[in-house]
Amino acid sequence: MAEQGKVDPMHQFMIEPLFGTDHLTLGGYNIAFTNSALWMLITTVALFVFVAGGSKKQLVPGRWQMAVESLTGFIDNLLAANVGPAGKKYVPYIFSLFSFILFANVLGLLPLGLVGVHPFTATSHFTVTGVLAVLSFAIVLIVGFKRHGLHFFSLFVPHGTPGWLLWLIPFIELISFLVRPFSLALRLFVAMMAGHVLLEVLSSFVIASTNSGFLWGTVVGLPSFLLMIAICALEILVAGIQAYVFALLTSLYLNDAENLH
Amino acid sequence: MPQIAQLSATYASQIFWALIFFGFVFFVIGRGFVPGVLATVANRDKQIADDLAAAKAARTAAEAAEEAWKQTAAKQRADAHALIAAAKHDATLASETRLGEAAAAVDARMAEADARLAAASASALQEIETVASEAAVLIAQSLAGLTLDADAARASVKEVLHG
Numbered sequence: 001m002a003e004q005g006k007v008d009p010m011h012q013f014m015i016e017p018l019f020g021t022d023h024l025t026l027g028g029y030n031i032a033f034t035n036s037a038l039w040m041l042i043t044t045v046a047l048f049v050f051v052a053g054g055s056k057k058q059l060v061p062g063r064w065q066m067a068v069e070s071l072t073g074f075i076d077n078l079l080a081a082n083v084g085p086a087g088k089k090y091v092p093y094i095f096s097l098f099s100f101i102l103f104a105n106v107l108g109l110l111p112l113g114l115v116g117v118h119p120f121t122a123t124s125h126f127t128v129t130g131v132l133a134v135l136s137f138a139i140v141l142i143v144g145f146k147r148h149g150l151h152f153f154s155l156f157v158p159h160g161t162p163g164w165l166l167w168l169i170p171f172i173e174l175i176s177f178l179v180r181p182f183s184l185a186l187r188l189f190v191a192m193m194a195g196h197v198l199l200e201v202l203s204s205f206v207i208a209s210t211n212s213g214f215l216w217g218t219v220v221g222l223p224s225f226l227l228m229i230a231i232c233a234l235e236i237l238v239a240g241i242q243a244y245v246f247a248l249l250t251s252l253y254l255n256d257a258e259n260l261h
Numbered sequence: 262m263p264q265i266a267q268l269s270a271t272y273a274s275q276i277f278w279a280l281i282f283f284g285f286v287f288f289v290i291g292r293g294f295v296p297g298v299l300a301t302v303a304n305r306d307k308q309i310a311d312d313l314a315a316a317k318a319a320r321t322a323a324e325a326a327e328e329a330w331k332q333t334a335a336k337q338r339a340d341a342h343a344l345i346a347a348a349k350h351d352a353t354l355a356s357e358t359r360l361g362e363a364a365a366a367v368d369a370r371m372a373e374a375d376a377r378l379a380a381a382s383a384s385a386l387q388e389i390e391t392v393a394s395e396a397a398v399l400i401a402q403s404l405a406g407l408t409l410d411a412d413a414a415r416a417s418v419k420e421v422l423h424g
Contacts, residue, residue, distance in 0.1 A: 010262060010263055013262070013263040013264060014263045014267070015263060015267050015271045015274075015275070017274075026273075026277065029273035029274075029277070030270070030271075030273050030274055031273060031274045031277040031278070032271075032274045033274075033278070034271065034274055034275075034278070036271075036274075036275060036278065037274065037275075037278035037282075040278055040279060040282040040283075041278075041282060043282070044282045044285055044286055047286060047290060048286075048289065048290055051290050051294045051295070051298075052290075052294060054298070055294045055297050055298050055301075057297060057298075057300075057301045058301075059301075059304075059305060059308070061301075061305075065301075068298055069298055069301070069302050072295050072298045072299055072302070073302060076299060091291075091295060091296075091299065092287065092291035092292045092295050092296065093287060093291060095290075095291050095295050096283065096286045096287040096290060096291035099286070099290075100282075100283055100286045122279070124264070125264050125275060126264055127264070127268070127271065127272050127275035127276060127279070128275055128279045130276075131275075131276050131279040131280060131283065132279070132283065135283070189264070193264070
């Protein structure tokens, strides 16, 4: 009985090769097509269908076109507000970043367990979020050095730094700058993982307490279940917010690279 | 924590597929579709702005045309009034002239008639004198058997008639 109710909250993050591609290699590296890759594929396909279906370019937009235009307009405004006119050229990248993360987050939350399919949240792995963070950081570095050359290092000396602190401030700024890719990647990964673990733990409470009898099911299981419902709503919010935070921070870093301080 | 436990076995696959799919998203969706969508929105905004500007210009033109029409109408009305006043003045003058002419003709005819009347009464008086003197001669002849000189009778009659 106890074994039946046991839920491993970490099992959902297990990466399993699919379709017998366990030993697929490229240049000596294993590139097995895993469940993680499958859900990134689903994310990509869903996003493709969404955007392609909405880019009819009609003068009077339909509902679908309106939805896609709202999303692109949102990113456009984000960049216009944070980077200014120079931000226009980053719209494709920030749009891709935001929608890829958003779709991956939301797809990972779908209650597909009801039909026996287990959704996998690709953004709950720092190997995936790390790729996105390193890409963003690399773009910031490339843009910064391309536009400003070595003058880009003045980023580490903010305006109004007192002369007698010049030995310390650049060092702190450098650390905070170098931490950016890690904070980007870890924030998203931790937020996604924490939410999913919490839901899983609560669900294990529900199952275990209900299996222990009516009393425990009422005292522990029911409140846990109600809490799960609330946290599901919260997780949907977090899925959007984390995608927004990733896009927003990337655009802020791009602003540093474009306009310095 | 599978993320760390499986790291060495799966990092290459994770990075590879993340790059593949995010690359697809960026190059096909981000670079392919998004600029078109943005351009559509920009075109629509521009068209709306242009249409609004055109409507505003048309309204201004209509207002100017109305103003011009009003001025023309007022001018035409004033012209018409002036024309009517002039015509009235001319008509008055013409009728006064004709009345004057008619009055003069009437006066002339009246004067002529008076003259004729005076002449007629004078000749009638003459006639009466003649008749009276002849009557006086005949009366004197038949009553008294006197034969009177015609001239003397006329003088006498004239004296009696005119006192």
